[in-house]
Amino acid sequence: MGKVKIKKKDTRIDMTAMSDVTVLLLTFFMLTSTFLQKEPITVITPPSVSEEKVPDQNLLSVLISPTGKVYLEVLGSKDSTFKSETVRADLLRNMAAKYNEKHPNAKVSLTNKEVAEFAKLNAFGVPFRYMKDWLSIEDITLRDKVLQGEEPLTTKDGQKVKLAGIPISMNEDANNPNEFQMWVQCAYNSMNDELKQSMVKGKGIAIKADQTTPYSVVNVVMDNLQTIKMNKFSLMTALKAEEE
Amino acid sequence: MAKDLSRQKKFETRIDFTPMVDMNMLLITFFMLCTTMIKSQTLQISLPSNEKIEEEQQNKVKQSEAVTIIIDGELKQANVDGNAEAQVADAAAGMLFYYDGMPPTAQDLLKITKGELENPMKQVAFGSQEGALPAIREILRERNKDVVAKIAELKKDWKEMKFSSNEDKNDSIYQAKAKEIRNDSTLKRPVVIIKATPNASYAHVVNVLDEMQINNISRYQIDRINMVDSAMMMPLKEKALSAK
Structure with missing residues (x-):
């Protein structure tokens, strides 16, 4: 009788196939992903059955927190000369010109560096007279906290102020726009014609408010837009299945 | 010596892929x-501009067609962005009122x-009992039953791909026909006036706007609440609160 020969099995598993799969998945995610944009406030939009998608370019969205702070986000077009950065820089220059025209005694002059800094930002919302002070904050986390109103802003004359979004109030006089209306008008009149066209159609302005926002707050924003004749806009919602 | 040289070491040709897989998984x-x-959805709305319109220019709504929906809610204290005293709308406490016909005048209110x-x-x-449709949907569907019935017929054809064998073409024909039905002035269609009190939550406003889509109502508007409405709402609210 010969000895029973126990075959020694190789315990190592061939990982090549596994690697193939993961690389494939990785490629898929890399190609389809759009990164979550950093927003000063987290907003949970209410559900609706609407199936229309939010455009991912040429969009001005108004972010409204439950407590009534208002922020703006600007997206330029994806594949033309009017990229988000260009549009934002142009917007800020227009706004500065408009603001200085209205407030000749408290002019805000921005340097090219500050404009470039602004162009990189996804969302903004500080009173314009503090814009320069806010943009000159070097520390990015501190700047975000100031935007959220968690930390006070130190102005150049040493004062400390807490910020609460773009100043907005009921205003029905189109000839004397408030700061929020000025921003929207500047975005409308920026050199990006595509943004203007989509704003006219109502796709270019989106209101993104939290579920728990009282209607009074949303109403102020809608009324402000109506006053400057932007009476077509869209409301951002989350997906809800239609129950039949 | 010679023996050592002749015995070439056999290299392992298989590479261990485990670290590669680890890294890919992490990525x-x-x-x-x-x-x-998931991209956000949008609800398109268009509001009238804020300019004052002459009485005669306003299109008068027929008495029999008007339905007014009033959304009310409650505020609650919540901790929002570190602000413990913040007043936000309570998404759980929504109240819904409606009446048919034109808004009563001040004289009517006195009589009431x-x-x-x-x-x-x-x-x-607000919302639905188990298994039933939301109460407001039943009411609106009843008012708009001509259109709803026609759309249901159309939907059947659409599902059977009767318009075209091409899916995209089938869809677009369906959409166009549905739009035609929704705007068909020969059918009895309601005009819904949506009013929200300042305390109503944004979620509830979107919810009601959503009902317009679900029930294929093409004519609706958002209006401001007036004294008469809130005066009429008072006794109902008191009743609802005492019933709790």
């Missing part, structure tokens, strides 16, 4: 967490308070 996890696959006229306003429950 996949990163991409999965940082991306947004004296008891000479019946209060036209009724309260409906």
